[in-house]
Amino acid sequence: MTITSFQVALWIELLAAGLGGLQGALFAAGERHRRIDVLGVIVIGLAVSLGGSLLRDIMLNQPPVVIWKNWYLLVAGASAVLGMVLQPIFARADWLITVLDAVVMGLFGAIGASKALSLGVGEAGALVVGIVGAIGGGMLRDVILSLPISFLQVGTLYAVAAGAGAGTLILLAELGTPIPIAGLVCVAVTTTVRLAAIRFNWTFPEQ
Template identity: 35%
Template sequence: MSQILDLVGIFVFALSGALMGVRKRLDAVGMLVLAAMTALGGGVVRDLILNVRPIAFQSLGYILVPVAATVIVFFWHPHVARVMPAILVLDAAGLGLFCAVGTEKALEYGLNPLHAALLGVVTAVGGGMLRDVLAGEIPTLLYDRQLYAVPAMLGSGVMAALSSSGLHGWPATLAAALLAFGLRITAMRFNWRFPVARGVAE
């Protein structure tokens, strides 16, 4: 079940990467690169830091899902763009899932709660950062005006805190993921923004 949820999150992230490729007028190869980086980049970086073989290279599904997402966007990107509100909801779910699972995996490999939470954030937003850099955009993490990284930080922190309190397994993962998901959805619903420096125009 966890792998299925993981692949669903990867699929949604890959859609956003491929759509970025369409906006940047990239060819099919460029779209696939952005899709794969968005979907897999955070997890790969996390696993490399943990000095383990990235999970993306242990199952064929982790490679085929970004390919499938790219094909869908390549042929039907106007339709995909029209259902972006639904995709953003799924993206928020993927954000919550990845930050919780990433933190949990880091804890399993012996990292302290703070470092584990940081790796949880990397898992959730690292792929998006790589996508933005490759596409020539300022990474969202550096101007979190739409509260994207903040929910990941909160979810990862809660996951680390629950684990430190002796709460493990799917209940803790679900609680942390739902918290991050809820904050992200609420920020989207009410258009919450982080402030910029005093005196700087919005």
Template identity: 35%
Template sequence: MAELLDLVGIFVFALSGALMGVRKRLDVVGMAVLAEITALGGGIVRDLVLNVRPAAFQSVGYVVVPLAAAVVVFFFHPHVARVMPAILVFDAAGLGLFCAVGTAKALDYGLSPLHATLLGVTTAVGGGMLRDILAGEIPTLLYDRQLYALPALLGSTALAGLSIAGVYGWPATLAAAVLATGLRLAAMRYNWRAPLARGVGDQT
């Protein structure tokens, strides 16, 4: 079940990467690269920091699923764009799942709660940051005006806090994932935004 949920999150993240390729008028190769990077980049960075073989290189599914998402977008991108609001719900769930799983894995490998939190956020938003850099965009991580990185940070922090309190296992991971997902969905629903520096007007 855990791997299935992981693949669902990867598929949704890959859709956003492939759609970025369409907006940037990239060919099918460029779309596939952005799909793979978006879906797998954060997890690969996490595993490299932990000095373990990346999960993306242990299962064919982790490579094939982003390619499948790129194919879907290549042929049906107008339809995918139309249902993007619904896809964003799954994207929020993927964000919550990835930040929680990333934090839990870091804790399992002996990282401190602080470092595990940072690595959990990296797992959730690292792929999107790499996608934005390759596409020539300001990374969402640096311009979190729609509360994307912050929910991941709070979810990872919650899981790290639970570990300090002695609460481990899937209940803690699920609680952190639900927290991050709920905050992301609430931010989308109510248009919550991260604050700018004092005296800087919001021009978005």
């Protein structure tokens, strides 16, 4: 059985890249005590937006699409600047950004896991690649800022939401479900788990 990569229209991917740039800028605004300059904000925006795709392609030994094609960097950079300038407005749309972020996380989880499967990676590896694709941007941001990587700590459930979605996609793909359908289910599962975790204050047990 040949598994194909989950494809979405370019404008959806660019919308996702733009949202990532925005979130990077809003995060940087909360770290003002570090004296980050305008360029630093753009770098953090690019990292949050494109870091997951970059790490995914490096782990899969493929040329990183976000480096090769201009649009990703341009959209992510522009939205980081926008996020910095309009920060007070976006800060008020907090819930909207949270919802969109959950959808984007599901999207990148689906792209990562299906791309891995299409290259012949095993199920366990595809799950890891899906999770890294979904949350790698935040990981790269934390490494750049020398913060402990936030998903390791109690009360975020980021990786769990990404893993639940990617795991469902892998299961469905193995059962022969067409990838476009499996991809949409992945987005739905990740979004639901993520928003439910926030709404009901779910946490994972501490060690």
